[in-house]
Amino acid sequence: MRIGRHSYAIDYGHLALITFIAALVFWYLLDARSVSLSVNNLLLVQPVAIFALAMYLFIVPQCFHKLEAREAAKPTSENDPFAVSLSTDRADVIRMAALGVSLGLMVFLLDVIGFDIAIFLFAAAAMAICGERRPLHLLFFSLAVTLVTIYGFRALISYPMHTTLL
Amino acid sequence: MIDVSAFNDALGIMFTSVGSWGWIVPGLIVGLVFSAIPGISITMAMAIVLPMSLYMDFFSAIVFLTSVYTGAGFGGSVPAILMNIPGSPSSFATTFDGYAMSQKGEHNEALGYALFASTLCGIAGYVLLLLVIEPLADIVLRIGPVEMFAVAIWGMMLLGSLGSTYISRGLLAAALGILLGTVGMNTAGFTRGTLGLPVLLDGIAPIPAMIGLLAASQLLSLASRDYIIEAEGSREVSLRKILKGCWGTLKYPGVLLRGSIIGIIIGAVPGVGSSIGNLIAYAETKRTAKDSATFGKGNPKGVIAAESAVASGEGGSMATMLALGIPGGGATAILIAAFMMHNIVPGPSFIETQKPMVYAIILNNIVQAVVLLAVGIGFIYVASNIMKVRTRYVLPAILVIATLGTFAVTGEAAGPITLFVFALLGYALNRYQYPVSAVVVGILLGRMLETEFLRSYQLSGGNPLYILERPGAMAIFAVMFASLAMTAWGKRKQNRAEAAEALAMRQIQEETRAAHTTPSKG
DSSP states (O other): OEETTEEEEEOHHHHHHHHHHHHHHHHHHHHHHHHOOOHHHHTTHHHHHHHHHHHHHHHGGGGEEEHHHHHHHHHHHHHOTTSOOOOOOHHHHHHHHHHHHHHHHHHHHHHHHOHHHHHHHHHHHHHHHTTOOOHHHHHHHHHHHHHHHHHHHHHHOOSOOOOSOO | OOOHHHHHHHHHHHHHTHHHHTTHHHHHHHHHHHHHSTTOOHHHHHHHHGGGGGGSOHHHHHHHHHHHHHHHHHHTHHHHHHHSOOSSGGGHHHHHHHHHHHHTTOHHHHHHHHHHHHHHHHHHHHHHHHHHHHHHHHHHHTOOHHHHHHHHHHHHHHHHHHSSSSHHHHHHHHHHHHHHHTOEEOTTSOEESOTTOGGGTTOSOHHHHHHIIIIIHHHHHGGGOSBSSOOOOOOOOOHHHHHHHHHHHTTOHHHHHHHHHHHHHHHHSTTTOHHHHHHHHHHHHHHHOTTGGGTTSSOHHHHHHHHHHHHHHHHHHHHHHHHHOOOSSHHHHHHHHHHHHTTOOOSHHHHHHTHHHHHHHHHHHHHHHHHHHHHHHHHHHHHHHHTOOBHHHHHHHHHHHHHHHHHHHHSSTHHHHHHHHHHHHHHHHHHTTOOHHHHHHHHHHHHHHHHHHHHHHHHHTTOGGGGGGOHHHHHHHHHHHHHHHHHHHHHHHHHHHHHHHHHHHHHHHHHHHHHHHSOOOO
């Protein structure tokens, strides 16, 4: 994107994240105000929400990088061992997203198909996502994770754990 | 300085709870193993094992979790010395001289220096805590709601401003955490942000949220790697040489003392922690050393300085946590969560009413530091193999354990669902360099902040000048500004030290490369 004589790259992911956070904060503020305008209700929530929205406005420009500055900044981040080094490679992002989706599916299906089947399917899916292709390894390791965790946690916790087969 | 009667009671607790001692070795091993795997942090390890402590009695749970904390303090230095990859951020400065010693074939001695410095300074940090807890108790008793609010705000500001490269992002993370912590019904009876879900009336479940933010989000990001870290081949381990290194540590009492003092002070400041303490201790030791030119080339003083600050920092952060109930970072936030799971709130009232228990926790930490010496030597033998782990086996197993752990805490699907939602949020925050620990501490402290603020408001009748009647609160604000200035100065110094070290390391690497590529004459 060009503004004046400079070209800018927009970090859409970052912009989406902070806009989501700002929307969440704004909704929370409106929800709190809809409950009551009493000081006892808004004493902390309102100033902190306004502060968060002000921070949002302050951070928005950080999503726009001058192209030359972006190129110059690259080598330093490569030298920092603790710089957030999440891969931006398409295949890697797909892997991470797939793992996130399978975690979500497991979590929402625990009570539906049973903890045992959900854990087994998740473990197999996660192994496959991380690169395991040997069927026997997929089968036996997922089975081992399922058995150890189900029986281990059943011994540990007092709540009933809904299972289909175990 | 010590309440003798409470101290005797503490010894009684120690000896009547001998069963709890059995959790020391498993806790140390968990801490050592997790922190030796680069990419898996101390907080992640503690978050994963936190639900297990729910089914222990209070003292056993704290012994187990603090053992994980103690073990993790040293565990990170093993890959730092053997592979030049710090297992955790607090071992960063250990790589400077530790790996250089390793390249010279002195890795056993380096590990010995690191282990003994960790043990001695860990003990020193807790002995000091034992001495100051009584006077500290007198001071914290005078703390009212205004003072507590001031301290909590101070902690949040430091966490937010120091936890990230960008201060604005850190402050947004802290504000988001506080707001999330106020969801549900407040002490005045107003209900906000529940979306009509009854499960949110008591607020967001802090432990599943914490496990999601600190552990699951990090694990998702490891999916793209085949191995968590590509390790070098294992090296020969020699007990004799490790012990030689241990013994050699005693030759540098000044370095140990300086590192300990820096570690304790930095560790006690919320949001700073050992990840900065080790760098400052290293830089100070190098600055004052006569042989500063040999730092970065395998000087044992560099390893000792860095490790002593990490180990003693634990005592400092525990002081803040026990006395004020304010977590200094992710690890102490998890300890506070463990307190809460047993319906105990750390802070002024806990320290006053449960002084024998406080002493018992401190004494047990001293025992842990001693046990670490034996467990640590055994651990070094297997460490180089542990570090080479395939993600395809680690990820599914740990994610399943984390998910079931959250179920164990809540007893319903709300726990795992909270974990999932906060794992996604944590992943996104990590990706764009927002300090996740600020969100975690905000969730933990949000409710307390609101309650104390409300009380202060009611006491003052809405008059801001009421603060002038509270000298304690004014003193805390003064300390807050002073410490903000001090930590800002420390951060600046750290950045300079990092830049200087990076330059020095680059020069050494270039010299080595040049020496290898120069064709031999004759």
